[in-house]
Amino acid sequence: MHPAPPIQLPSVLPSPRSSSPASPSLRFPSSPPRYSPRRYHTPPSARRSQTQSNRSSSRSCSPCRTTRTHPVISGCPCDIEGQYLPSNTPPPPLEFRANDDYSPFINGSHFKIANFLFTKEQMSGGKVNKFMELWDEWNKTILPDGEGDVPFANKDDLHSTIDSITVGDTLWQSFSVIYEGDPPDGELPTWMQKKFDIWFRCPRSILHHQLGNADFAKDMDYSPKRVFTKDRKREYCDFMSGDWAWRQADELVKTLVDDAQGTTFCPVVLGSDKTTVSVATGSNEYYPVYISNGLVHNNARRARRNAVSVLAFLAIPKTDREHASSKLFRKFRRQVFHASLECILGSLKPYMTTPEIIRCADGHFRRVIYGLGPYIADYPEQVLLACVVQGWCPQCTARDDDLDNLDGQDRTTRRSHEHTSALLEAFNLKELWDGYGIVGDVVPFTVAFPRADIHEMLSPDLLHQVIKGTFKDHLVAWVEEYLELIHGKAGAAAILADIDRRIAAAPSFPGLRRFPEGRGFNQWTGDDSKALMKVYLPAISGHVPSQMVRALSAFMDFCYLVRRSVITEDTLLEIDEALTQFHQERTVFEEAGVRPDGFSLPRQHSLSHYRQLIQMFGAPNGLCSSITESKHIAAVKEPWRRSSRFEALGQMLVTNQRLDKLAALHVDLAKRDMLNAPVLPRNGQDNNTGNDDDDNPIAEGERIMGEVKLAKCSTRGVPRLMGDFADFIGVPQLPELTRRFLFDQFQGGDIDSMSVNLDDCPQAPTHVFQYPSAVAIYYAPSDLSGFGGMHRERIRAVPSWRKGPSQYDCAFLEKDPNLAGFRGLHVVRILCFFKFRLNKTQFPCALVTWFSPIDNEPCEDTGMWVVEPDLDRNGDRAMSVIHVDCILRGAHLIGVAGKAKLPRQLTYSDSLDAFKAFYVNKYVDHQSHEIAY
Template sequence: MRMLHPRPLRNHRKFHQAAPAPLRSPSPERHNEDDALHLDENGPGDGFMPDADTCVQLGPLFRTFHPHLTGLKCNINGDFIDQNSPPPLRTDALPTDWTPYESRVAFETAEFLFTRNQMSAGQIDTLLDLWAATLIQYNDSPPFASHRDLYGTIDSTPLGDIAWESFSMSYKGVKPAENVPPWMKATYEVWFRDPRLLIHNILANPDFDGEIEYTPYRDYDDNNQRCFKNFFSGDWAWKQADKIAEDPEMHGSTFVPLIVGSDKTTVSVATGHTEYHPLYLSIGNVFNSVRRAHRNSLVLVGFLAIPTTTKEHADDVDFRNFRRQLFHSSLANIFKSLKKNMTTPDIVHCPDGHYRRVIYGLGPYIADYPEQVLLSGIVTGWCPKCLNNRNALDGNGLLRCREHTDLLVQELQHKQLWYEYGIVGDVVPFTNDFARADIHELLSPDLLHQIIKGTFKDHLVDWVGEYLEHTHGKARAAEIQDDIDRRIAAVAPFAGLRRFPEGRGFSQWTGDDSKALMKVYLPAIRGHVPQDIIRAFSAFLDFCYIVRREALMEDDLVQLQDALDRFHQYREVFKTTGVRLTFSLPRQHSLQHYARMIRLFGAPNGLCSSITESKHIKAVKEPWRRSSRYKALGQMLLTNQRLDKIAAARSDFEARGMLHGSCVSDALQMLKNGHSQSLSDDNDDDDDALVMPQEPPIQIQVNEPQHQTIEGEAADIIDGPTVEAHVELAAKPSGARDVPTLALALRLPEFPAMIQQFLYDQLHLTDHEHAAFDPATAPAFMGRVLIYSSAAASFYAPSDLSGTGGMRREHIRATTSWRGGPARNDCVFVSMNDEVSCGLDGLAVARVLCFFSLKYRAKYLQCAVVQWFSYVTDSRDPDTGMYIVAPSTNDNGTPDVSIIHIDCIFRTAHLIPVYGNNFIPREITLHNSHNMFRAFYINKYADHHAFEVG
């Protein structure tokens, strides 16, 4: 048995850049002049920022601010004011003014029915009728008479009211004399909202106060290592500020870069499918965590036109060029309202209540590879960022830039541009119409499509299947794939881990499926593929998990490059075994640009296309389902507008302190206040008035919605500030037993002696020296203990799905029956005494057999019975990069079991069996795999926090 003392947990994450790319000489510019299009419009920080040589200490980091674009506060006329002045009142409305709603009940009813429940009009009418029936006897009525009344109230909300506009485009080039293709005669309509007004709404949102930045900065640690985290910590924002600051009139302004994203999406219907091309907008000033959480910092700008034609003309060069130019001209026209304020300040209301002078700029564009090809005007198969030939992408080529591309277009013929440089000479990128914008530089890293769905799923996983068929033949390869599937299905449950009950053999893959498979795939294929394939996967996963960190230091970029170099070294096995002839794959090649893009834009997790794809659900797919399916786009636009109005109203009400507590508790308080006032008025009139006896308060349980991950059970997002990691038992015990009975249930005859040892240790925690443990004199306890089926571990994990404070909570299970099935006993990391050495920086691994609590000498002790694992070696396995542990035993061969205080538990640990070279029996399942193997990997890929720990 081991003695453990609770102690502060160590910092298992070290924050850790590189040099910016050289600037190129300028070249002639091209502009988007709508050569083949006809356009018709028919619209329906507190305090003063320090100079660059002044550092502000923020925790372990030192921050240097840009010296000129300092985000100074000003008045509504743009004149700078005293930086310590309080903000003007945001609104004259009283805290009781719910306009246009009658009351809080009316607002929350509208929000619940339209936003959260998304109830149909007919069902709303039914519900309101039933509600009215219950109120007739009180001569009262519901807050809305019908769905039309509810919709009308939402529509009359003044906040968030940005009207949808449209313009139409058509082909105006040379047409054939006869048999004119349909696409040349068609008119294409684009619907959009003014991006300038949308940015005003984002900047004015009080929800973002404290989560927004007004000036570019650079963060350094004590070793002068640069830290890249939020967008404004990167070099690009700083360089843009330098260019803007060349005009002294711009000093003191705030730079607001647009983050734009687009991605065609499909909504399925019974008779086929319908495509939409939504365009989204955010700003680089808000924290990455806010953008990832979709807290109204990412908004729908418009729907781009999708030109179609007959199969006869689908491959026509003129049609393809028209389709490309329509896309770029649409974007240029949508964002033209911002053009003036890219050089002249716009006065904007900010989340802290102050006004600032704002300069806009086109920032990163979030897009998958097909959209990047369209945006950059290159040929499919080429890289949109560098000049590597499409047949030799795995080399290091010169970077593309706007000036160089324009010069090539001027000097070379279209055929030479196409085959030697991969440039489509007929396309003028929309960014050429705007100041300081280079589309090649602005294309952002795309973790979802380039790394997760691209390199991992579409390349590496598929290559393993091709290797097995190439080496063993189709029949034997199928048997091996079945065993890999059984291994994946046998992985023990873990918080947030998506289940694969039938392995990975399903046809419709999502990004979440790929992310989940990454966590468990490597141990499942070991023993079936060569060592170099295992090492290639391990290197790639290291790259993937490093690049997806919430913040990266310069040392991290060194590790990132090392992982990429190892991946390139070991992936050669796919060539030598005949699986691949070349690695000229654009999505896989893009990994070479990640280190530079991190230096430019900060951590990539704030620019991933998963952000826009998630927005598809709220902005496209759910509004589609709520439509009549006939001319659905107009109904979808109206739904989005109403959603924005409700969200804006909520932000305003919250800023005025009107949404504290629940609706019911608010009503009870009002009733109480009204009753007290009534008694007070009576007493004023009659000193002898009787005082009514107080009734006991009504106890009402309000269930707040819980934020669950999209990946599985028992992984909660905790909103709020960052707090110290801790573990606590479940709110209610699942039972109670005396010590002898519990000893029988656990099959631990020595359990009473273990409690003696535990109590003795707890009584002498603060003693520097004390007598050795003696069972004859040590305190004994044979009373009743409370049994708990779980405990909750809360910890800081900002790289995983977490709240804006970076906190995450997971449940540790120790129960005899999980969801009505077999027992579940999770594994945990245990923080050991400083003098105890173990593989993971002082963290041991154990499996929880039971949670219990007891009261001894007025002390309430929360405990866990754990079975220990020991590290097989002091270093990681050289192939998988993971530590290997095995169940620990005592000298007499019995399992090594102890009682520990739950304060010693850090968080859950995920163990995956070392399967070996043999096929596993079908009888092994996720419920018994921990009992069937003698060695286990500590799965450092279970989530990002586990990767930092392991």
């Protein structure tokens, strides 16, 4: 039941304190030990809550913050006539509907079956028919009279019932565009003779459903706000906490004058991105446009709920190869795009200057006025939206051949409609194209709407600019090019193979995607890039120059900082520092010949705009294109797979409409307490079934102080007597360690249990129960979490997890919450979880080995702390017993390999035993980066 024995590496691993290959010296625990054993004179749960509160308040969304809302555009509730209500007036009652009215369904079970078949299982029509036949056959076999109704006669009955749902009903409409310019001489190109159809739904109706969705009652801001920490520094989180919404409110005050007081400003968030669904005979492209609102919190928009809706499917004009690159055709495609968006959004335009009364998620009516807000798009889409030339920045006037000659600072002129109009009057189209990167013969759709400027509406795009762009497409590729330049193809292949082995040997961790063969695969997704970022830096350290490692470390710090859900003014300073260091260190690629022409790259240049975009729009992870890409799955790819594949778009539109109706009816029934349990989980994932061994990282519920609990069921077939159990796990000193643990709990004070006579320690318990794992629940809003920002993580300590290899995970322990970052933490490895009862008190415990930092500072190159195992005087890893409440959360260690090549037989399950030193991986998730940075 031990962890696997150490694997001997072919060469001694270097000490991170120097470049020499010397092994780290053996160190023995002093007396008293360098770590302070956790003692509980107060109940462990109370102590746990206190320490977790201290650390989370210093790092995350502080409970001591204050919020100031806009004094005029304040989102005051009103009645249906628009008259404002006194404070604390309850919302008016919902429209009358009997408690047994599930129409068009018979009852709640009838609705749940329809929702299960159509939404959850996405059952095909043929399978629905067969399922109902089997149900009818079952009724005839079981029921006494042989008769019984089935929920639906067949697929047509199911679909017609869903179609008759009235809530959430927003019908699809269409219009067509054709070329109306002067025809060229000779034969007309095919695209000039075609009619291109655009399908859309009324954006105003969609926003009514979103704003009135009771599921968002606690997740909306009805007024622009400014959030301050306890030391009076700004905090940027949800969209309405940014400066853009506040400035728009100030503009509305000037525009509306008498009608401004109490009005609700609703920013309209848009996003678009072409996507492809592939079949054996080719591929089909679709161009969906999505719509959301800026009032809903970022966590709701990220959670794949109905805060983001399909607005339209744009036309994709195509022609033959002969005319595909013609200027006339390319101009027509741009005009179709902008004209379509202007037409689709037309129903909102009257209410951008005159408020309308809408019932909101909390049940109150409000006077709402719209405005075009951020547009979520990747770089090619941003270029199209801003009407600029490919290779230029759509937000500033930096030249395409000198984008980043800025020393990390943005000193160029910001683009705007006014600036472009002035240039149009002064220069011809060619001069605009060559000198300013402006496509002068196409007008952005935003010109037609009040208070809208596309250049300031473009949101930061973490997925394509940072993760897939700068990291995967640039830095990872440049490292490989550097290795080929220095070592040749054969030498580079050998080094890359070792890098792959290092990546594959990274120990397991909840949510960490495994790369069994390293990074050598062709089809990359955004999730692949995010997973590689977590383990890539230790893998290349030692194979590339230190400056190259520092460049990637600085960039990854920038990436993790801008991806936080809560960004303070201090975080902005850290972002500036990381970006400046990245710009300084990346010159190594230029000097090595990988980038001889410099770094005039639009996606890397966009990083210089992030500080201002964060101040404008709040945390970028609420406006990332990963949100629209994830929506592609439900709105495009899954409906396409359910279609007949022939003229599929019409079928996809119907499927989307039915899904929206079912979701809207579910919300309507739930807010009336007409469902016994939620059918659709709030986060869009399957409900937690209560299975203690699941690995769902979502912890639902409001924010609470963190806690760690043992698994619900103890391990079967394990001896219960303490002595037999100690022999069973191969740790005969366990009774002694447990007695010293009890001394710390009851009598310790300032006395170290290791310095007292064993006879002075309490007797060990006679019976113990082993547990395979523990679950840590803690506040981590930047990671995948529930609506309260709570994340769930399993820490394992078993010789075989789910019939796989052994897993003895590492964890952080609280050392001193007043010390910043890793200095306030311990790292241990869990060898065993167990529990015993003594004097009517339960003691959930863990047997651990300890790690200590090698140096007083993190590694200069990687920015990560380096630790090595604590050894006892026999040269074995020092063990002790701790209370489970000491555990803060899981930790991830990656071996320091230096220049040594890993043996091929080394596996991830052996990694924690094979190395002499380890990086404390602050990149394994966002919360680790916050607490170990």
